[in-house]
Amino acid sequence: MWLLLVSLILVGPARALDYASWVDGTPIVAHPEPAYQYAAELHHAIAPLVAERPGAVRPFVVGMTGQDRPIWGFRISAPGDTPTQDAPRKKLLVFANIHALEWVPSEIAVAFLTEIARDPPKGVEITVIPSLNPDGRAKVEADLLAGENTYRRGNGANVDLNRDFPVNREAKAVWRHLIPGRYATSPAPLSQPESRALDSLAAAERYDVAVSLHAFGGFLYYPWAGLWERPKDWAEMHRLGLVMQAAMGAHAYKPRQLARWGFFFRGHGMEIDHLYGTYGTKSFLIETTRSGLSPFRPKDWNNHFRWYNPKEPERHVREGLRALRALAHEVGGQLG
Numbered sequence: 318m319w320l321l322l323v324s325l326i327l328v329g330p331a332r333a334l335d336y337a338s339w340v341d342g343t344p345i346v347a348h349p350e351p352a353y354q355y356a357a358e359l360h361h362a363i364a365p366l367v368a369e370r371p372g373a374v375r376p377f378v379v380g381m382t383g384q385d386r387p388i389w390g391f392r393i394s395a396p397g398d399t400p401t402q403d404a405p406r407k408k409l410l411v412f413a414n415i416h417a418l419e420w421v422p423s424e425i426a427v428a429f430l431t432e433i434a435r436d437p438p439k440g441v442e443i444t445v446i447p448s449l450n451p452d453g454r455a456k457v458e459a460d461l462l463a464g465e466n467t468y469r470r471g472n473g474a475n476v477d478l479n480r481d482f483p484v485n486r487e488a489k490a491v492w493r494h495l496i497p498g499r500y501a502t503s504p505a506p507l508s509q510p511e512s513r514a515l516d517s518l519a520a521a522e523r524y525d526v527a528v529s530l531h532a533f534g535g536f537l538y539y540p541w542a543g544l545w546e547r548p549k550d551w552a553e554m555h556r557l558g559l560v561m562q563a564a565m566g567a568h569a570y571k572p573r574q575l576a577r578w579g580f581f582f583r584g585h586g587m588e589i590d591h592l593y594g595t596y597g598t599k600s601f602l603i604e605t606t607r608s609g610l611s612p613f614r615p616k617d618w619n620n621h622f623r624w625y626n627p628k629e630p631e632r633h634v635r636e637g638l639r640a641l642r643a644l645a646h647e648v649g650g651q652l653g
């Protein structure tokens with residue numbers, strides 16, 4: 318009895334959360350963006366996969382948000398595909414929606430999860446986190462229901478999680494004096510529970526490759542984001558980027574070092590620099606879509622949700638899926 322009590326205290330309530338019951342307690346509501354899924358719908362789509370493939374799709378709580386929502390992750394591997402000393406299993410992490418308004422990434426993450434749950438690639442264990450920022454996402458969901466058009470990037474505390482990491486936080490480019498707003502970071506490294514949750518997971522798992530799905534831009538970015546210098550593994554990351562590009566078809570995104578997006582651009586304290594600089598994980602920030610704005614729909618020009626999320630997301634989801642599928646097979650099969 319004492320042991321049970323002590324272990325309950327040590328493990329804490331977060332880890333005791335049962336996914337199926339949590340999903341049952343998360344109701345689906347009607348909303349004004351029917352081509353997109355609210356968080357509840359994403360999980361109602363994932364729950365049957367977990368139930369149908371016990372052991373193949375394993376839900377876990379990555380951490381709790383500032384507003385006490387679970388950040389769900391899912392580990393997927395082929396049943397019976399056990400790693401051996403000669404053929405150790407690789408690890409791939411895919412996470413999405415670090416920025417509150419970027420929903421195409423979550424759609425891609427769940428489409429990817431659904432596909433690999435049915436036919437998991439060999440030689441790689443894949444972890445998918447459909448939303449790293451459930452609090453920020455919940456605010457956007459409420460905005461849409463209320464007909465509010467609010468620009469939201471941060472988490473529940475309005476901190477940009479994409480600038481909350483320790484590596485390359487220092488602005489070094491001379492341009493920072495000219496346009497300081499572009500070089501801002503969060504109050505302190507790992508100041509938010511969501512970034513700490515990602516960091517703890519990355520520290521424990523030591524992923525070979527990680528992908529952070531964003532919108533919009535149409536690029537396959539890799540580190541460094543905060544430095545102009547080429548990273549040590551530049552050639553290998555660029556090669557993996559080309560593998561994704563080749564799989565994407567007519568509208569393929571191009572691989573590029575993020576700091577070289579523009580001569581003035583640096584992203585400080587970004588997740589890909591942290592994952593690569595701290596854990597050696599070859600990391601990508603995929604800017605999916607090329608915005609949802611159209612010259613033919615001027616009424617959308619001021620719609621923040623539409624900036625990131627095209628009215629018809631299907632094509633963008635298919636393109637993202639092709640890139641991730643190719644990456645997963647590459648990581649499982651050939652990465653040295």
Ligand SMILES: [Zn+2]
Nearest residue numbers: 416419531532
């Ligand atoms: Zn973003």
